[in-house]
Amino acid sequence: MRRRVERSRFVLGKVxxxxxxxxxxxxxxxxxxxxxxPLLGVGNITESGLDLSQVNRIKPEDHARLAxxxxxxxDVLVTITGRLGxxxxxxxxxxxxxxxHVARMRVKRDHSAGYLAAYFNSSIGRHFVRxxxxxxxxxxxxxxxxxxxxxxxxxxxxxxxxAEAMAAAYADSRRLKSEAGRLLASVDDYVVDHVGRNWGxxxxxxxxxSAPVVFEVWRHDVTRLDPKRYRWRSLQDETExxxxxxxxxxxxxxxxxxxxxxxxxxxxxxxHFDGTMEPRDTPSWRTDIKGTLYFAYxxxxxxxxxxxxxxxxxxxxxxxxxxxxxxEYPVYQVQTDLLxxxxxxxxxxxxxxxALLRSVASxxxxxxxxxxxxxxxxxxxxxxxxxxxxxxxxxxxxRGRAAxxxxxxxxxxxxxxxxxxxxxxxxxxx
Numbered sequence: 236m237r238r239r240v241e242r243s244r245f246v247l248g249k250v251x252x253x254x255x256x257x258x259x260x261x262x263x264x265x266x267x268x269x270x271x272x273p274l275l276g277v278g279n280i281t282e283s284g285l286d287l288s289q290v291n292r293i294k295p296e297d298h299a300r301l302a303x304x305x306x307x308x309x310d311v312l313v314t315i316t317g318r319l320g321x322x323x324x325x326x327x328x329x330x331x332x333x334x335x336h337v338a339r340m341r342v343k344r345d346h347s348a349g350y351l352a353a354y355f356n357s358s359i360g361r362h363f364v365r366x367x368x369x370x371x372x373x374x375x376x377x378x379x380x381x382x383x384x385x386x387x388x389x390x391x392x393x394x395x396x397x398a399e400a401m402a403a404a405y406a407d408s409r410r411l412k413s414e415a416g417r418l419l420a421s422v423d424d425y426v427v428d429h430v431g432r433n434w435g436x437x438x439x440x441x442x443x444x445s446a447p448v449v450f451e452v453w454r455h456d457v458t459r460l461d462p463k464r465y466r467w468r469s470l471q472d473e474t475e476x477x478x479x480x481x482x483x484x485x486x487x488x489x490x491x492x493x494x495x496x497x498x499x500x501x502x503x504x505x506x507h508f509d510g511t512m513e514p515r516d517t518p519s520w521r522t523d524i525k526g527t528l529y530f531a532y533x534x535x536x537x538x539x540x541x542x543x544x545x546x547x548x549x550x551x552x553x554x555x556x557x558x559x560x561x562x563e564y565p566v567y568q569v570q571t572d573l574l575x576x577x578x579x580x581x582x583x584x585x586x587x588x589x590a591l592l593r594s595v596a597s598x599x600x601x602x603x604x605x606x607x608x609x610x611x612x613x614x615x616x617x618x619x620x621x622x623x624x625x626x627x628x629x630x631x632x633x634r635g636r637a638a639x640x641x642x643x644x645x646x647x648x649x650x651x652x653x654x655x656x657x658x659x660x661x662x663x664x665x
Contacts, residue, residue, distance in 0.1 A: 354386065
């Protein structure tokens with residue numbers, strides 16, 4: 236419940252007026268270690284709090300030497316390069332230090348650190364920060380300019396009300412996003428559980444020890460057989476719901492005739508590591524790309540020979556028109572009487588399949604490849620179509636619910652910010 240406050244007069248001052256100290260972080264230190272004191276950068280500072288999912292660390296002796304950039308509980312941290320003006324209150328008691336891209340502000344006792352952070356994150360604060368920024372290509376703001384940023388200073392009671400409202404909104408947002416994350420994380424286990432765990436990295440023959448087992452290899456590989464590299468296969472049968480991927484796909488070999496096809500109607504798609512696809516946003520590809528192009532249609536399977544092991548494999552979306560890929564991206568038509576494209580996409584994205592791709596990739600570490608024959612010779616679980624549809628529907632339900640939670644989290648913060656900005660401008664109803 237937000238605190239009701241009286242409309243009050245506010246004053247315009249500077250950020251430096253409400254701070255005892257303002258310092259930026261350390262410069263030039265590159266001696267990072269795996270375990271040590273967190274060195275906070277722009278990526279670690281978010282409106283809703285500290286993000287340590289990816290953080291550089293320094294030795295304790297370096298941290299002790301760099302006392303000026305050490306962080307204390309209650310400090311306001313603000314980004315000063317790139318993403319300017321994102322602020323948060325450091326609420327942890329854990330030792331930390333700052334990179335040169337973040338500044339810390341120690342707020343005077345008679346002012347609210349939570350209010351100052353909320354002000355920087357508001358459209359009002361961002362406006363005044365932009366007025367002080369240096370550079371357009373690489374925007375930044377130094378400590379002297381940060382001290383000079385215009386600050387609306389309301390009475391302490393109103394500062395506390397704004398700080399409490401935003402803290403509550405961010406807490407709700409984190410809770411909703413956490414719930415959304417758990418839902419999305421459950422998708423992988425759900426898919427694996429419902430299509431069967433006995434495939435891919437776990438050979439199907441392990442549940443049938445009496446069945447003879449062999450390795451399938453190419454003739455030129457016989458002298459260097461590596462059991463970890465090849466899939467297992469039972470000679471007794473290939474039931475248990477497993478089907479060879481190559482038997483479920485038909486290669487697309489339609490070549491785009493550059494001289495006859497109207498290129499303005501064609502989209503050259505880019506395949507990302509997460510399996511999503513989007514058209515290239517520049518028209519120059521029509522003249523820049525000289526190699527053969529192959530048509531692709533909604534529902535087709537496409538993978539990257541170079542990046543498939545990292546997840547660059549997916550299904551062309553239904554909302555894409557006439558599309559094309561270069562020869563580095565083999566295209567297959569899915570036999571939809573046996574396999575739903577949406578179900579295939581779930582299998583391709585599950586952890587068991589991506590682990591299998593990594594295990595069969597060949598070549599050196601920088602350019603590991605997966606060719607057509609390897610993809611075609613992978614076995615995947617193929618339950619009846621009605622079961623495929625049930626799996627797809629359940630995953631879509633979970634993802635839809637997760638999207639709703641993320642949207643609610645965003646709206647929670649947006650609503651709180653709108654209220655806070657009215658309060659900052661002194662326009663609250665008594």
